[in-house]
Amino acid sequence: MQDTMRDAEQVLTLVWLLCGIPHSMCHSPPGRPRLTRCRSPEKETFSCWWETGSSGGLPTRYQLYYRKENSLEVFECPDYHKAGINSCHFEKRHTAIWIIYNITVVASNALGKAYSEPVEVDVMDIVQPHPPESVNVSLMQSQNSQYVLVKWLPPHDVDTRSGWVTIKYEVRSKILNSRDEEDSSWESYSAGKQLEFSIYSPHPGTNYVVDVRCKLDQGLWSDWSPSVFIQIPDNMTVMQNTVVICAVTLTVVIFMLTAGVMTFKKTQVKHFLLPPVPEPKISGLNTQLLKSGRSEEIFSALITPGLYPQISQSTDHQVEYLVVSDCDEEMTVGKAHFEIHKAEICLIDATESSKGNGVVFGEPQKPLHLNCSVTAHDRNTGMSSECKCEHVDITSAGPTGYVEVDREQPDQKDYSVVSDVINDNMLVLQDSIPVQEHKEVKCKKKYVLN
Amino acid sequence: MAQGSRQYFAVAILMCAFVSINGVGLNDLLDRASQLSDKLHYLSTSLTNDLDSHFPPIGRGMMPRPSLCHTSSLQIPNDKDQAMKVPEDELLSLARSLLLAWSDPLALLSSEASSLAHPERNTINSKTKELQDNINSLGAGLEHVVHKMGSSSDNLSTLPFNGNNLGQDKTSRLVNFHFLLSCFRRDSHKIDSFLKVLRCRAAKKRPDMC
Numbered sequence: 001m002q003d004t005m006r007d008a009e010q011v012l013t014l015v016w017l018l019c020g021i022p023h024s025m026c027h028s029p030p031g032r033p034r035l036t037r038c039r040s041p042e043k044e045t046f047s048c049w050w051e052t053g054s055s056g057g058l059p060t061r062y063q064l065y066y067r068k069e070n071s072l073e074v075f076e077c078p079d080y081h082k083a084g085i086n087s088c089h090f091e092k093r094h095t096a097i098w099i100i101y102n103i104t105v106v107a108s109n110a111l112g113k114a115y116s117e118p119v120e121v122d123v124m125d126i127v128q129p130h131p132p133e134s135v136n137v138s139l140m141q142s143q144n145s146q147y148v149l150v151k152w153l154p155p156h157d158v159d160t161r162s163g164w165v166t167i168k169y170e171v172r173s174k175i176l177n178s179r180d181e182e183d184s185s186w187e188s189y190s191a192g193k194q195l196e197f198s199i200y201s202p203h204p205g206t207n208y209v210v211d212v213r214c215k216l217d218q219g220l221w222s223d224w225s226p227s228v229f230i231q232i233p234d235n236m237t238v239m240q241n242t243v244v245i246c247a248v249t250l251t252v253v254i255f256m257l258t259a260g261v262m263t264f265k266k267t268q269v270k271h272f273l274l275p276p277v278p279e280p281k282i283s284g285l286n287t288q289l290l291k292s293g294r295s296e297e298i299f300s301a302l303i304t305p306g307l308y309p310q311i312s313q314s315t316d317h318q319v320e321y322l323v324v325s326d327c328d329e330e331m332t333v334g335k336a337h338f339e340i341h342k343a344e345i346c347l348i349d350a351t352e353s354s355k356g357n358g359v360v361f362g363e364p365q366k367p368l369h370l371n372c373s374v375t376a377h378d379r380n381t382g383m384s385s386e387c388k389c390e391h392v393d394i395t396s397a398g399p400t401g402y403v404e405v406d407r408e409q410p411d412q413k414d415y416s417v418v419s420d421v422i423n424d425n426m427l428v429l430q431d432s433i434p435v436q437e438h439k440e441v442k443c444k445k446k447y448v449l450n
Numbered sequence: 451m452a453q454g455s456r457q458y459f460a461v462a463i464l465m466c467a468f469v470s471i472n473g474v475g476l477n478d479l480l481d482r483a484s485q486l487s488d489k490l491h492y493l494s495t496s497l498t499n500d501l502d503s504h505f506p507p508i509g510r511g512m513m514p515r516p517s518l519c520h521t522s523s524l525q526i527p528n529d530k531d532q533a534m535k536v537p538e539d540e541l542l543s544l545a546r547s548l549l550l551a552w553s554d555p556l557a558l559l560s561s562e563a564s565s566l567a568h569p570e571r572n573t574i575n576s577k578t579k580e581l582q583d584n585i586n587s588l589g590a591g592l593e594h595v596v597h598k599m600g601s602s603s604d605n606l607s608t609l610p611f612n613g614n615n616l617g618q619d620k621t622s623r624l625v626n627f628h629f630l631l632s633c634f635r636r637d638s639h640k641i642d643s644f645l646k647v648l649r650c651r652a653a654k655k656r657p658d659m660c
Contacts, residue, residue: 044529069516069517092529092530098526122636124636159530160660162530163647163651163659164530164533164643166484166660217491217646218488218491218492218642
């Protein structure tokens with residue numbers, strides 16, 4: 001071996017000296033090849049690759065020879081083609097583990113041979129699988145959070161079911177920032193033997209790139225799988241939009257409902273919001289009749305049998321209504337008590353300027369025409385007089401139903417005319433009645449209320 | 451009545467204890483053993499790298515051939531197809547034989563590590579100690595596995611180690627240290643491979659054990 005080497009060197013030097021200038025005419029023995037690496041992708045087969053030296057201008061042939069530990073027998077490479085050019089592939093029956101292979105590559109051409117540096121290889125040290133296959137990545141929704149699910153398959157030539165090799169995976173991911181010049185750094189996760197991995201809480205509105213690689217037992221890591229990309233949608237915008245849309249829709253619906261309710265139940269709403277002040281109700285007095293304006297009917301409606309005691313009896317304390325007013329009669333000095341018959345509603349209108357005024361209880365909404373008379377009877381003297389009432393128009397004084405009849409002084413509510421309150425349903429009004437003569441008659445009117 | 455219930459309770463406790471001692475399944479035992487053997491191989495590789503970082507070039511030439519390892523006489527499967535044909539009992543006994551063959555040599559390595567002529571001596575020393583502990587744990591674990599599997603303990607091959615020192619001068623001591631370690635590294639890989647095949651075969655219905 002040494003002699004051959006020395007001869008080869010000498011020949012080489014000679015040839016080189018001879019072929020100084022006409023380079024294209026030069027031929028030489030081949031340069032030394034070099035074994036670059038050997039790999040076993042599944043601990044069952046392995047391949048070795050070499051790089052060539054100079055070809056020396058002549059067709060050069062490369063051969064690989066190997067010797068196993070404890071044996072002197074030399075074998076040639078069983079397969080030069082399966083692993084590509086300048087390679088040697090050892091299939092299953094030529095692969096043994098826990099045995100050292102002594103491998104040499106020989107380059108030969110017409111002018112000589114060149115031997116590579118021998119390399120010692122034990123299959124257990126050169127195990128490196130191919131990358132995982134069919135890597136796919138998807139965005140998943142779980143409860144209120146999102147996560148990225150990465151799934152893959154083992155390399156197709158690895159047997160993961162016999163226990164001869166134990167595969168282990170690693171996932172790495174990175175956020176791609178198109179805005180920044182520099183990308184963020186890789187995050188690595190150990191995935192054990194499983195074929196999927198979840199990346200929780202991905203940053204919304206970013207692009208992720210994910211790679212997977214594997215190794216067998218304590219061997220070498222494979223290359224990273226081809227990168228897969230995934231876009232995480234902008235979570236906050238989606239949520240904000242949803243919230244706003246819901247709020248607006250709800251508001252519109254409520255508004256429409258309220259408007260509808262208000263339209264259809266206007267009066268009820270109005271009564272709910274502005275409750276009416278309760279009005280005094282005179283039983284038997286029908287507002288519809290009042291509106292119709294026919295006084296006979298009104299009066300007849302007021303008289304309902306059984307509601308009042310006999311009409312002939314005029315009791316002081318059962319009358320629910322009425323008030324009597326002025327008289328322009330000349331009276332004798334003394335109290336004059338007017339008694340009012342229930343059937344009569346009397347109004348006296350003073351033609352002169354009168355301070356008197358009368359008040360009618362009731363609920364007239366329209367002008368009321370009354371025809372009445374009043375009889376004054378003096379108990380003391382036995383005198384009686386009669387006043388004739390005139391037609392009076394009564395107009396409503398306000399929402400309370402009080403009707404104030406006072407032509408001369410429409411606004412006067414003169415409580416000073418109450419001179420006495422006898423009991424809780426009797427008021428005594430004092431009034432001065434102007435008379436045509438020089439005498440002034442004072443009439444005391446008794447208001448009997450119910 | 452109270453007496454009877456107390457007895458019943460005691461029996462239940464005893465049964466529970468018995469089950470718990472023997473309750474660790476074979477699968478779990480083998481899984482634990484595989485983890486230990488994996489660790490063993492990892493440590494030996496790491497130690498080898500530490501040694502290689504400052505190894506004298508001349509030492510490589512002086513290195514004995516791996517065939518001179520004291521365990522090379524043991525007949526083992528050399529590829530996957532052969533390994534798949536080996537019955538479980540035999541796989542277990544191979545692993546145990548190898549493990550047993552290394553208890554003495556590792557003790558020697560451990561004692562020599564502290565006085566090694568190497569800049570990484572301290573690291574090497576601590577790792578060697580760790581190696582020894584792991585071997586002892588694994589040995590104990592495999593004893594349990596034997597009982598579980600019901601195989602006999604007499605199947606072990608003896609692989610005598612005839613070394614009481616590594617050499618006279620510091621270079622030869624270093625070289626022999628390295629050589630022993632490389633032998634152990636290969637054997638730890640064998641043990642690891644056999645136990646993992648055993649683990650997968652024992653857990654027939656659980657592919658996640660393979």
